[in-house]
Amino acid sequence: MLEQIRQQFPALSAQVYGKPLVYLDNAATAMRPQSVVDTWTQSVLAGNANIHRAVHYLAGVATEAYEGARDCVQAFINAPSREEIVFTSGATAAVNLVASSFGEAFIQEGDEVVVSAAEHHSNIVPWQLLCERKKSVLKVLDIHDDGELAVEQLESLLSPRTKIVAISHISNVLGLVNPVEEIVRICHAKGVPVLVDGAQGIVHEPVDVQALDCDFYVFSGHKLYAATGTGVLYGKRKWLDAMPPYMGGGEMIKSVSFAKTTYAPLPEKFEAGTQNFNGAPTLVPAIRFVQEARANASVQKEQAAITEYIYTKLIEDERITIYGTPFAHKIPLFSFAVKNAHHEDLALILDKMGIALRSGQMCAEPLMDRLGVTGLLRASFGPYNTLAEAEYFVKSLEKAINMLM
Amino acid sequence: MSLEEKKQQVVEDFSVYDEWLDKYEYLIELGKGLEAFPEEKKTEERLIKGCQSRVWLDSEERDGRLYFTADSDAIITKGIISLLISVYSGCTKQEIAADDFGFVAEIGLKDNLSPTRANGLVSMIERIKEIAG
Numbered sequence A: 001m002l003e004q005i006r007q008q009f010p011a012l013s014a015q016v017y018g019k020p021l022v023y024l025d026n027a028a029t030a031m032r033p034q035s036v037v038d039t040w041t042q043s044v045l046a047g048n049a050n051i052h053r054a055v056h057y058l059a060g061v062a063t064e065a066y067e068g069a070r071d072c073v074q075a076f077i078n079a080p081s082r083e084e085i086v087f088t089s090g091a092t093a094a095v096n097l098v099a100s101s102f103g104e105a106f107i108q109e110g111d112e113v114v115v116s117a118a119e120h121h122s123n124i125v126p127w128q129l130l131c132e133r134k135k136s137v138l139k140v141l142d143i144h145d146d147g148e149l150a151v152e153q154l155e156s157l158l159s160p161r162t163k164i165v166a167i168s169h170i171s172n173v174l175g176l177v178n179p180v181e182e183i184v185r186i187c188h189a190k191g192v193p194v195l196v197d198g199a200q201g202i203v204h205e206p207v208d209v210q211a212l213d214c215d216f217y218v219f220s221g222h223k224l225y226a227a228t229g230t231g232v233l234y235g236k237r238k239w240l241d242a243m244p245p246y247m248g249g250g251e252m253i254k255s256v257s258f259a260k261t262t263y264a265p266l267p268e269k270f271e272a273g274t275q276n277f278n279g280a281p282t283l284v285p286a287i288r289f290v291q292e293a294r295a296n297a298s299v300q301k302e303q304a305a306i307t308e309y310i311y312t313k314l315i316e317d318e319r320i321t322i323y324g325t326p327f328a329h330k331i332p333l334f335s336f337a338v339k340n341a342h343h344e345d346l347a348l349i350l351d352k353m354g355i356a357l358r359s360g361q362m363c364a365e366p367l368m369d370r371l372g373v374t375g376l377l378r379a380s381f382g383p384y385n386t387l388a389e390a391e392y393f394v395k396s397l398e399k400a401i402n403m404l405m
Numbered sequence B: 001m002s003l004e005e006k007k008q009q010v011v012e013d014f015s016v017y018d019e020w021l022d023k024y025e026y027l028i029e030l031g032k033g034l035e036a037f038p039e040e041k042k043t044e045e046r047l048i049k050g051c052q053s054r055v056w057l058d059s060e061e062r063d064g065r066l067y068f069t070a071d072s073d074a075i076i077t078k079g080i081i082s083l084l085i086s087v088y089s090g091c092t093k094q095e096i097a098a099d100d101f102g103f104v105a106e107i108g109l110k111d112n113l114s115p116t117r118a119n120g121l122v123s124m125i126e127r128i129k130e131i132a133g
């Protein structure tokens, strides 16, 4: 059954150093299914025209594909309206957009922004830049030693000056699903809006932005099997309407004169310049694949088996420390350290065994400092990974550790 | 041994290993054999940027020749640096400055190490050149 899923991903049949590729770096980027490749090809070959601007036939085809993707994303995350879906080049671009534009409108000197200790640099640095510009203050919600967010400290961290809380749905290092509903509830009780960095969350969890009630939700297409350079910012209309444009250029205007320029309505207001009209349509087959995989019992069974297997193997091993341990919230993403073995050595050796893993700080230096490590090794699994691959990984890891001892 | 002979030796030593894992075994052995580097020398100035692992490189000039000592928290990197040191220690500044470090590519290290590692290797070479320059 899984074979049928794997077959959709031609890249998985690659050989590296003469060995079958075992791709366990899905949290960095996922592979693309054939349907995504086909949609891209189709767009380039039979629908390549700049959208929204021309009256000719191809422009119509391209515009329809692009706007169709917006409808698809809207339905996927249950956004109230399509105007609240802004296409960006990725999660990073979306956070920057909000930090810059929301920040411009609503953040003053002395105001506060809250992030967590477990954020990706993409959900830290844009806020730091904003705070520098506005002389506002960045506050940090800590985590517990087991990796769980210290949600019980959130309320006391919020002050009348807190203007926004930006927090990941799932950390790309800890692999734990954060209680975002609870976080939103706590923040909203104090009138503070919440941005959820869903770069990892969207891949592993069903997302309903109305049920979640978050103010912003951002994610990248490439981690969700779509083309690189695609991404989504969902924002509540009341905020998007009140926020000034982020970038100026073509498409985002209603009329331009040197005396006064007026802006296009949502979502174009935030999509300056030529949009990624070849890329965005790939979100449609990508989302279809996600839905298919979520509905596929054998995929779900395999994923659960992998999570339990890897978790058990790594936890049992006295030489290994996993970061992000509460099993109930764990996704198949494992960051760990091996006693007396450097993560880079292990990653290099495993690479030569055909296994693609991430090693290092994983764009989360503050988290590494908080955990007291210089870097970690990370294995992150996708719906096309098999238990057999997980077993090969564990066996190979053992071999690699022995080589280093 | 002259610089040329030392480089030749390294290339020959490496050529017996076809398999990457065997090359790593060899580098790991070299790394383990590297002379101990005093903790107090692990300072910011001796740290080489651009590596996923940390590398410290120190040098000393005696009778017009440079002698290097180094350490790393990762063992394969330590093996690589041990290779570089064994080749360039005892050379004059002029010899090092004039060298193109081409033997590193010849043993396949530059291409086959991960990009971050290759960067680290480049940084190590640059630091050695800097010291000689």
Ligand SMILES: Cc1ncc(COP(=O)(O)O)c(C=O)c1O
Pocket (backbone or CB within 6 Å): A027, A028, A089, A090, A091, A092, A093, A120, A122, A123, A168, A170, A171, A172, A197, A199, A200, A220, A222, A363
């Ligand atoms: C939690 C998290 N946030 C943000 C990002 C940034 O995503 P991108 O680089 O696609 O913009 C990532 C990607 O690594 C991530 O894992």
